[in-house]
Amino acid sequence: MLRFCRIGRLGACLGVLAVLLIAGSAPEPLHAQAPTLVRYWLWLDDPTEPMFDQLVKEFNATHPTIKVEYQLVPLSEYHDKLVTALAAGAGPDAGRFKDWWLGEFVKLNGLEPMANSVAKWPGRGDVIENLWNTGKITAAGPVYMLPHQFITFYLYYRRDWFAQAGLKPPATFEDFLAAARKLTDPAKNQYGFGLRGGAGGQDQWLAFMVAGGARMVDTQGKVIINSPEAVKVNQWYIELFRAHKVAPPSAPTDAYAQVLGAFQSGNTAMMAHHVGSSVLVTQKLGAANVGVLPIPAADPAKPATMATMSGNVVFAASKQKEAAFTFISWLSENAPMDKWSGSRQGQLPVLKSVSRLPRYSENVFFKVSLDGANYAIAWPPLPGVGYVSAQAWQANMQRALLGQIGSKDMLDEIAKALQR
Amino acid sequence: MTRRPVRRAWAALKLWVPLGAWLTFVLAPYAWMFITSIKPPNELYTKAVRYWPGQPTFEGYRLLLETTPFLTYMRNSGIVAVSTCAVALVVATAAAYCFSRIPFRGKGVMLFGFLVTQLFPSVLLVLPLFLIMRSLGILNTPPALILAHSTFAVPFSTWMLTGFFNAIPRELDEAATIDGCTRLQTFRYVLLPLSAPGVAAALTYIFIYSWNEFIYALTFTADLRARTLPVGLQTFMGEFIIRWDLLTAGGVITALPIVFFFMLVQRQLIAGLTAGAVKG
Amino acid sequence: MALPLFLLSPALALLVGIVAYPIGRAVWLSFHRLEILQPDLTRFVGLEHYQALLQDPVIRIALQNSVVWVVGVVVFQFLGGLVGAIILNRRFPGRAVVRGLALIPWATPSVLVALMWTWMLDGNYGLLNDLLVKAGILSRFQPWLAQPWSALPAVILADVWQGIPFFAVMLLAALQAIPEDLFEAAKIDGASAWRVFCHVTLPLLLPTILITTMLRMIWTANYMDLIMIMTGGGPGYSSLTVPLHAYYTAYKRLDFGYGATIAIVQVVILAAAIVLYLRQLRANEGMVQ
Numbered sequence A: 001m002l003r004f005c006r007i008g009r010l011g012a013c014l015g016v017l018a019v020l021l022i023a024g025s026a027p028e029p030l031h032a033q034a035p036t037l038v039r040y041w042l043w044l045d046d047p048t049e050p051m052f053d054q055l056v057k058e059f060n061a062t063h064p065t066i067k068v069e070y071q072l073v074p075l076s077e078y079h080d081k082l083v084t085a086l087a088a089g090a091g092p093d094a095g096r097f098k099d100w101w102l103g104e105f106v107k108l109n110g111l112e113p114m115a116n117s118v119a120k121w122p123g124r125g126d127v128i129e130n131l132w133n134t135g136k137i138t139a140a141g142p143v144y145m146l147p148h149q150f151i152t153f154y155l156y157y158r159r160d161w162f163a164q165a166g167l168k169p170p171a172t173f174e175d176f177l178a179a180a181r182k183l184t185d186p187a188k189n190q191y192g193f194g195l196r197g198g199a200g201g202q203d204q205w206l207a208f209m210v211a212g213g214a215r216m217v218d219t220q221g222k223v224i225i226n227s228p229e230a231v232k233v234n235q236w237y238i239e240l241f242r243a244h245k246v247a248p249p250s251a252p253t254d255a256y257a258q259v260l261g262a263f264q265s266g267n268t269a270m271m272a273h274h275v276g277s278s279v280l281v282t283q284k285l286g287a288a289n290v291g292v293l294p295i296p297a298a299d300p301a302k303p304a305t306m307a308t309m310s311g312n313v314v315f316a317a318s319k320q321k322e323a324a325f326t327f328i329s330w331l332s333e334n335a336p337m338d339k340w341s342g343s344r345q346g347q348l349p350v351l352k353s354v355s356r357l358p359r360y361s362e363n364v365f366f367k368v369s370l371d372g373a374n375y376a377i378a379w380p381p382l383p384g385v386g387y388v389s390a391q392a393w394q395a396n397m398q399r400a401l402l403g404q405i406g407s408k409d410m411l412d413e414i415a416k417a418l419q420r
Numbered sequence B: 001m002t003r004r005p006v007r008r009a010w011a012a013l014k015l016w017v018p019l020g021a022w023l024t025f026v027l028a029p030y031a032w033m034f035i036t037s038i039k040p041p042n043e044l045y046t047k048a049v050r051y052w053p054g055q056p057t058f059e060g061y062r063l064l065l066e067t068t069p070f071l072t073y074m075r076n077s078g079i080v081a082v083s084t085c086a087v088a089l090v091v092a093t094a095a096a097y098c099f100s101r102i103p104f105r106g107k108g109v110m111l112f113g114f115l116v117t118q119l120f121p122s123v124l125l126v127l128p129l130f131l132i133m134r135s136l137g138i139l140n141t142p143p144a145l146i147l148a149h150s151t152f153a154v155p156f157s158t159w160m161l162t163g164f165f166n167a168i169p170r171e172l173d174e175a176a177t178i179d180g181c182t183r184l185q186t187f188r189y190v191l192l193p194l195s196a197p198g199v200a201a202a203l204t205y206i207f208i209y210s211w212n213e214f215i216y217a218l219t220f221t222a223d224l225r226a227r228t229l230p231v232g233l234q235t236f237m238g239e240f241i242i243r244w245d246l247l248t249a250g251g252v253i254t255a256l257p258i259v260f261f262f263m264l265v266q267r268q269l270i271a272g273l274t275a276g277a278v279k280g
Numbered sequence C: 001m002a003l004p005l006f007l008l009s010p011a012l013a014l015l016v017g018i019v020a021y022p023i024g025r026a027v028w029l030s031f032h033r034l035e036i037l038q039p040d041l042t043r044f045v046g047l048e049h050y051q052a053l054l055q056d057p058v059i060r061i062a063l064q065n066s067v068v069w070v071v072g073v074v075v076f077q078f079l080g081g082l083v084g085a086i087i088l089n090r091r092f093p094g095r096a097v098v099r100g101l102a103l104i105p106w107a108t109p110s111v112l113v114a115l116m117w118t119w120m121l122d123g124n125y126g127l128l129n130d131l132l133v134k135a136g137i138l139s140r141f142q143p144w145l146a147q148p149w150s151a152l153p154a155v156i157l158a159d160v161w162q163g164i165p166f167f168a169v170m171l172l173a174a175l176q177a178i179p180e181d182l183f184e185a186a187k188i189d190g191a192s193a194w195r196v197f198c199h200v201t202l203p204l205l206l207p208t209i210l211i212t213t214m215l216r217m218i219w220t221a222n223y224m225d226l227i228m229i230m231t232g233g234g235p236g237y238s239s240l241t242v243p244l245h246a247y248y249t250a251y252k253r254l255d256f257g258y259g260a261t262i263a264i265v266q267v268v269i270l271a272a273a274i275v276l277y278l279r280q281l282r283a284n285e286g287m288v289q
Helices: A002-024 A051-062 A075-087 A099-107 A115-120 A122-126 A129-135 A159-164 A173-182 A202-211 A228-242 A256-264 A275-285 A321-331 A334-341 A364-372 A385-401 A407-418 B003-037 B059-067 B070-101 B107-116 B126-136 B142-166 B170-178 B183-194 B196-212 B215-220 B229-234 B244-270 B274-279 C002-029 C048-055 C057-089 C095-101 C110-120 C127-134 C148-176 C180-188 C193-222 C225-230 C242-252 C256-283
Strands: A036-042 A066-072 A094-098 A146-152 A154-158 A191-193 A268-273 A290-294 A305-314
Touching: A036 A321, A051 A066, A051 A321, A051 A334, A066 A321, A075 B126, A075 B215, A075 C242, A094 A099, A094 A321, A099 A129, A099 A305, A099 A385, A115 A122, A115 A321, A129 A146, A129 A305, A146 A321, A146 A334, A146 A364, A154 A159, A154 A275, A154 A364, A159 A290, A173 A191, A173 A228, A173 A268, A202 A228, A202 A268, A202 A305, A202 A385, A228 A385, A228 A407, A256 A268, A256 A275, A275 A290, A275 A364, A290 A364, A305 A321, A321 A334, A385 A407, A385 C242, B003 B244, B003 C057, B003 C095, B003 C110, B003 C148, B059 B070, B059 B244, B070 B107, B070 B142, B070 B183, B070 B196, B070 B229, B070 B244, B070 C002, B107 B142, B107 C002, B107 C256, B126 B142, B126 B215, B126 C002, B142 B196, B142 B215, B142 C002, B142 C148, B142 C193, B170 B183, B183 B196, B196 B229, B196 B244, B196 C148, B215 B229, B229 B244, B229 C110, B244 C095, B244 C110, C002 C256, C048 C256, C057 C095, C057 C148, C057 C193, C057 C242, C057 C256, C110 C127, C110 C148, C110 C225, C148 C193, C148 C225, C180 C193, C193 C242, C193 C256, C225 C242, C242 C256
Parallel strands: A036 A066, A036 A094, A191 A268
Antiparallel strands: A094 A305, A146 A305, A154 A268, A154 A290
C-alpha cells in the first residue's frame, strides 16, 4: 500500500507538473495580421550578439507593411533542416544561403530567380561587380542569390617566428614550402602549416589549388578539376603532409576548431583562413605577432585565391516573394551592411561604398581580403558542390592524405561528385 | 586484537579503490569540461596543457544566463522531458504488464514489432514525421517533441519493464489472487512495488533520452517557444566563432538537473525497498 | 483478448499512428527516385537502388565499421556499467550523491561529449596525450582521430564513457530487486564473493543483461551524433558507419531513395540478429513466454 502510494504520488506529480508547464508555455494569441509576414532563416556566428535582432526590429519599424520573423538555425544543421522543411512545404520565405548549395537548389527548382527585382533595386550598382557571379548559374542568367557577406582566403603567419628564423614572408609556393620546413620541429610539436583535412577544409584547399593554377571548370563550365595541371597542384598539397611533413599529424581530420586552436596555441606557424578569425587570432597571439599575406601562388604573376559568399535567397515556394526581397535587399543596403560587417560576425561587405569606410580599408585583414576579391575564384554553381563540400571532398582528401589513393584518383572522385 | 583494524582497512580499501577508479573515469571528462568552462578565453589554447586556469572566471556562466535564452531552453527541455516521462511511463507500464502477465496470441510477434519500429536511423524518419506534426498542427510546440520522443521511449521502456515484471515470481501474483485481489489490485500492490527499481530505471532512461534528444528537437522547433537545450547549445557553435565558454558552461549546467533528478528518484524508489517488500 | 487489447492500445496507437507511416515511406522510397522539392517527378525505379548496393564500395566498409562500433561500444559499456552497478550497490556514506554523480556522462548532451573528447584526444594540445607522455607511456603526441586504426576506437571510447551509466543504472535496478536473503544464505554457506557473484548474482541478473544489451545494441547501431562531430566518418571511411553513410547519401547527396535503401540493409541485419537473440533469450527461460 505504502509502496504504491510513493509511486502513485510521483506519477501524479509528474502529470500535474507536465500540465502546468504546458499550460504556462501556451503561445500567446496572435495580433491582427495586417502586415505581410516574411519568415526568414539564418545562421549566426555568435547568437549572443544582438546585432541581427536589432536589424530586424529596425526593419519592422521602418517597413510597417512587412513583419519579419526569423529563425536561427545552427550552420551545421542549416542545409538539412532547410531540405526537410522545403520538402514538407513548410520552408521559410527567404534565408541566408551559401554559394556551396546554389547549384543544388537551383537544380531542384527551390530558388526564385530575382532578375526583375534586382533590376529595380537601387543598390545594385554599389555591389562589387564580379561578386554578382557568385549568385548566378551562368554569367548571362538570372541572379538567384543576392550577395551579402563574403570572405576571401589569405595566409596568417607568425611574424615573430619568421623574424627569429630570418625568413621572409612567402609569396610563392617554393618560399612557402621552404618556410614551412624551416619552422617545423616535430620534437617540439611545432609544424609549419596548419593543413585542414577535416570538415570544411575544401575552401582552404581550393584556395591553394587556384593559386597553383588549377581551375574547377573551364570557360564553358566543363569540369576540369582532374586535369593534369590540377593533379600536379593537388599532389603538391598532399605532399605538404605526406612527404614534407610540415603539417601536424592530426591534419587529416583537423577541422576549423583544431586548425585555429593549433595556430593560437603556437603549434603551427601558418594558417590559411580569412577575416572571420582575425579578431580571435590577434586577441590570442597579439597583433604584432600575426602577419597576413595573400595566398602564395605557384606563379606570382598569376595570383589567385578563393572566395565564399554568404548571400540571401528567396525560395520558390514562398507566397511573399516581393516582401521577402524587400527584406533581403534591405540587408544588402549601406547602413545594415555596415552594421553586419562591423559586428563580431562581420565578413567582407559586398558594397563598394561600405568597403571604402576606414574601419575596413584601414584594417589590414580586411584590406588584404578585399584586395584578394579582385582575383578570387568561387565554387562553380554545379549541383554537386553541396555534396562535395559536405562529404565527398573530405573523405577523398583524407584518403589521399593517408596514401590510400593518389592525387588523380582523388580529383576524379571529386569531378564525378561535382557533376552529379 | 590487531587484526580487526587491518581487516577494516582492507575492507575500506576494497570499497574505495575500485569506487575511486571507476568514478575517476566517469567524472574526469566532465571535470575537464568544468575546468575549461572557468578558463578565460586567452588560456584556452596553450601549447603546454594547463590543468587549472591561472585566473579562473565564471564569466561564461554569467554570460550564459544573462545574454542567452539558456533558461528558456532549459524550461522547454524540462517540459518535454517530464511530459514524455509521464506519457511514456503510463503507456509502457500498461503494455509491459500485458506482455508479462496476460497470455494472448501473437504476443511474440507484437513484442518483436515494438522493436522493429526502432531499427531505422531517426534521421531518415524526420521528414515524414515532420509532415505528421504539421498536419497535427503542433510544429514548434512541446507536444510535437513529446509525441516524437514517446515513439522512441515507449517501445524501449516497454521492453525494459516487461523484463523487470518477468523477474518477479508469478507465485506472488497467484498468492495475491488467492487472497482475493483483483488483477488491478495485484498489479498495484504486488507487481508495481516490487518492480519499483525497474520503473525508476526506465523513468531515468526516458528522462535523459528526452532531455538530450537532438534531431527531432532541431527539426520540429523553430524558436524559443519550444527549442530545447541540445539545439540551443548547438547555436553556440558558429561558423567561425565557437563560444567555448558558453558551450562548456552550458554543458556543465545541463547535466545537473539530471543528477538531481536521479538522486531524488533513487531515494524515493530504490533505497532499501525490496528486502522488506519481498518478506512482507 | 479484450484486456490485452485495452492495455496495449495506447502503445499501439502511438506506434501505428506515428511510426508506421515514416517506416512505410522509407521502404517505399527504396524503390523510388525521389525529387525532393518536386514530388510529382518522383519515379519508380524497381530494384535499382538494391542493385546499386552491390556496386557500392563504401557500404562494405561501413558494415564492417558498424559491427566493430556496435560490439565495441556495447561490450565495454556493459563491463563498465556492471562494475559500476556492483560498486554503487554497496553501502557507503554519500551513496546517494555518488549515484547521482555517476549519471553525469549520460546526462551530458552529445554535442558536448563529442567536443570534449575531441579536445581531450587532440593531437596538438590534447589532455590525454599530455598525460600519456608525462606518464612515459607515449614518447610523442598521437593524432588519435586522424589515424585509420585509432579513429574508430577513439570514438568508441567516447561513446563507452557516455553509455556506462546506462548499464550501471539498469543493472543497479536489477541488483536491487534481488532479495538480500539470497546473498546472506550464500555467505552462510561459506561461498567466496566470486562464487556468490557467479552463481547467485549473475544468473539473477541475466534476464536484465540480455534485454538491456539488446536494446543498447539497437540504440548504438543507429547512434551517430558522436561520430559525426568527432570524425565525420573519417579519416577516409575509417569510422563511417551504416547510418552515417545513409545520412550522407540522403541529405548531402540528396539521394533519399538510396539513403533509405542503405538504412534498410541495416534494418534487415539487425532484425535477423534480434530474432536469433530472442531465440537465445527464450531458451534462457522466461523473458518471453
